[in-house]
Amino acid sequence: MHKLVFGLSRADGMSVEEFRDYWLDEHAPVASELPGLRRYTVSFPTDPDRSQYDALAQLYFDDEAALEAAMDSDEGGETARDLANFTGDQMLQMVVEEHVVVE
Numbered sequence: 001m002h003k004l005v006f007g008l009s010r011a012d013g014m015s016v017e018e019f020r021d022y023w024l025d026e027h028a029p030v031a032s033e034l035p036g037l038r039r040y041t042v043s044f045p046t047d048p049d050r051s052q053y054d055a056l057a058q059l060y061f062d063d064e065a066a067l068e069a070a071m072d073s074d075e076g077g078e079t080a081r082d083l084a085n086f087t088g089d090q091m092l093q094m095v096v097e098e099h100v101v102v103e
Contacts, residue, residue: 001038002064004071007053007092014086016048022086023055031079034059036066053092060098067095 010019023042032040039060045051061067070076 001098002061002067003096003098004059004061004067005092005094005096006055006057006059007090008055008057008083009088009090010054011086011088016054019054019086020044027079027082027086030075030082031057031059033075034070034079035073035075036061036070038062053090054088064095 010016014022028040028042031037034040037059039058041058043056043058044054048054059067059070061070071080
């Protein structure tokens, strides 16, 4: 299982509530259409004032080829373009291979 992990900040002038609402109501439905997407989670900090990022997203794919195909798809382009509508300049992006230690 390969995973794309994002740490994202909210756009300047956007409140924490506006950021969360946009992500869950507008962006998540778009990202959910990525081909080959197996699982998609979004986590928001319980104390936003003490966190470097305003959200952490994890997108799961069977393998790296499936992840790359999703990012290269029309849906991947639409998802990436939508980030500009609600995210700021601070971003962490990493492709990882997950190893479950405790389930």
